[in-house]
Amino acid sequence: MQRDPKILICAGAKRAGKTYIVNLLFLQHVAELAGRRAKIILGGANQSSIRRNVLDDMEQLLGRRIKLDRQNSFPLFGNRVVCLEGANSDAWKKARGFTAAGMFLNEATALHDRFVKECFSRCSYPGARVFIDTNPENPMHPIKTDYIDKSGSCLHSGRVNIKAFHFTLFDNDTLDPDYVDSIVQSTPSGMFTDRDIYGRWVNGEGVVYRDFDxxxxxxxxxxxxxxxxxxxxxxxxxxxxxxxxxxxxxxxxxxxxxxxxxxxxxxxxxxxxxxxxxxxxxxxxxxxxxxxxxxxxxxxxxxxxxxxxxxxxxxxxxxxxxxxxxxxxxxxxxxxxxxxxxxxxxxxxxxxxxxxxxxxxxxxxxxxxxxxxxxxxxxxxxxx
Ligand SMILES: Nc1ncnc2c1ncn2[C@@H]1O[C@H](COP(=O)(O)OP(=O)(O)OP(=O)(O)O)[C@@H](O)[C@H]1O
Ligand SMILES: [Mg+2]
The missing domain is CATH 3.30.420.280 (Nucleotidyltransferase; domain 5)
Incomplete structure (x- = not known):
């Protein structure tokens, strides 16, 4: 527990395995809270992206179907996971009033900054943990400047507060090498290769269509x-x-x-x-x-x-x-x-x-x- 960061971020390339690993860590966290009847936030751009990116893999990991109720929530190890849509400027309002024992934010750069900040302030339950996966974007994006750049910072207790892990496409050794090769060959040079393959937080520079010959x-x-x-x-x-x-x-x-x-x-x-x-x-x-x-x-x-x-x-x-x-x-x-x-x-x-x-x-x-x-x-x- 002392070593576990309060906020864990997996950031980087597409298809690198970020969501999968965060999913596993999130399940482990919720399992540790088994039977507490705590509320836990699962935030994504919208309900269909939460289903596609997170719940489908989670079903595989759990070996059971996940059916959401009318509040878009479901039970998990004696706790309740609430799925919140976070892309819009007023999305934060739905996160008000919670005390959450943890959260998982999927594709954090696709979420509105105010929603992200509101969710953070909800995680006041003792031992609450935060798990985030994200692709890189503009290097001035608040996910980068407010969290990733503070990786390694500690709380007064000595516990690590934020720990960010950087992923490239080549980190996912479950992918077929021919598939990886075809992604590399079809990704445009410059910013798209930097972001999508190497997971770097960079902006484009020079001409946009630089592969046009x-x-x-x-x-x-x-x-x-x-x-x-x-x-x-x-x-x-x-x-x-x-x-x-x-x-x-x-x-x-x-x-x-x-x-x-x-x-x-x-x-x-x-x-x-x-x-x-x-x-x-x-x-x-x-x-x-x-x-x-x-x-x-x-x-x-x-x-x-x-x-x-x-x-x-x-x-x-x-x-x-x-x-x-x-x-x-x-x-x-x-x-x-x-x-x-x-x-x-x-x-x-x-x-x-x-x-x-x-x-x-x-x-x-x-x-x-x-x-x-x-x-x-x-x-x-x-x-x-
Ligand atoms: N440790 C693993 N064991 C088995 N399968 C894995 C593992 N890590 C990743 N995968 C599989 O690799 C694929 C890509 O992983 P994942 O969706 O987690 O990538 P990602 O980094 O979140 O990508 P994106 O940025 O496109 O969302 C998925 O099909 C996932 O199930
Ligand atoms: Mg993902």
């Missing part, structure tokens, strides 16, 4: 004519002072994505973009337009014109990772006639301070990202 990934008209496209995706980014853009991406049978056409212009009204979209539809066929949702009146106008228009999934980092992953795997190409694309791909850069891209030279690239990422991660309404 003009000598390999730009195609001539002849090279494009030699490919057979089974379908097309259209992406739309609205702009007036900035460039507006409509892009056409052909998808081959082998899952290659080729930017075959861009229409990029400044100072054009919506009528211009309707005409452009109709000309694209006439040339390539009736496929959905994945559009920036920031201008609902433009989305409505497209729909009124009979253009099938879907609000794009705009998750920036995941979308960039999806496009950059295709570039890394030689699954994304662009026609060499796409002049604005060529300009943007060499200029689009990370803001090293915020961890987000600089919002410049991003118009055609945003349209490309909306099309590819939304096609892979469609909004719920489209799935039905």
């Amino acid at each position: 003009f000598s390999r990934h730009l195609l001539s008209a002849g090279q494009i004519a030699g490919r057979r496209f089974v379908r097309y995706l259209y992406g739309v980014d609205w702009g007036y002072e900035h460039f507006g853009a409509i892009v056409v991406i052909g998808v081959t049978e082998d899952g290659e994505y080729v930017l075959v056409r861009e229409i990029a212009a400044q100072h054009q009204e919506i009528d211009y973009w309707v005409r452009a979209a109709k000309s694209v539809q006439a040339a390539y066929g009736d496929y959905p337009f994945y559009a920036d949702s920031a201008r609902p009146e433009h989305v409505d106008r497209f729909r009124r014109e009979g253009l099938r228009t879907i609000n794009a999934n705009k998750a920036v980092l995941s979308g960039i990772e999806a496009v950059a992953g295709k570039i890394k795997q030689d699954k994304f190409y662009a026609a060499d006639c796409c002049g604005r694309f060529r300009e943007e791909i060499t200029q689009y850069a990370w803001n090293e301070r915020t961890g987000e891209p600089v919002k410049l030279y991003d118009d055609v690239l945003d349209a490309v990202r909306y099309a590819i990422y939304t096609d892979e991660n469609p909004p719920f309404a489209v799935l039905r």
Whole structure:
């Protein structure tokens, strides 16, 4: 007990085994409290991520089904585990009023800081322990600065207060080596490799799509004519002072994505973009337009014109990772006639301070990202 840290954090790479080990330690802690009828917090972004990331593995470890009651809680070794959703700014309110004998926070950087702090203040039961797993993010993230950077600090009693363990992908020796190799090869260079493979808390630096190679990934008209496209995706980014853009991406049978056409212009009204979209539809066929949702009146106008228009999934980092992953795997190409694309791909850069891209030279690239990422991660309404 003296050696056990009050707060134990497993941070690092994806698929490294962090959640699995925290799950085991958490079960051990709850078992030590057997029969105390104590409340224990299990926090995650939402109920479905708690189920997917934690409860499914916990069922395997326990060898029994876990069924949540209406309060999203379940009994465990004579105690009660309460599953709390922590992603939103008001999530902390649900954690009020508890006295908790421990907690497990899954994917802590996906939780709202206020929720995390509220949960910590709930753990006042004598001997309460805290277990956290997380992927790395911006190095200024409070999970890093408030907890991980204080690893090794002790309480007045001499007990270790916080202990953080760092994981890389290579720490999980239960994974098939070929699988590990394929993850390494398909993860974009730079920030994504640093975070996802090596578990480092770093922001991106330099250009965003650094694996794009003009000598390999730009195609001539002849090279494009030699490919057979089974379908097309259209992406739309609205702009007036900035460039507006409509892009056409052909998808081959082998899952290659080729930017075959861009229409990029400044100072054009919506009528211009309707005409452009109709000309694209006439040339390539009736496929959905994945559009920036920031201008609902433009989305409505497209729909009124009979253009099938879907609000794009705009998750920036995941979308960039999806496009950059295709570039890394030689699954994304662009026609060499796409002049604005060529300009943007060499200029689009990370803001090293915020961890987000600089919002410049991003118009055609945003349209490309909306099309590819939304096609892979469609909004719920489209799935039905
Ligand atoms: N010690 C172990 N024994 C058996 N299986 C393990 C062990 N550690 C991890 N695994 C398995 O490896 C896979 C990845 O582990 P886990 O989900 O814990 O990774 P993670 O670091 O939480 O990843 P992510 O960041 O993607 O959530 C899971 O299928 C898990 O069951
Ligand atoms: Mg995990």
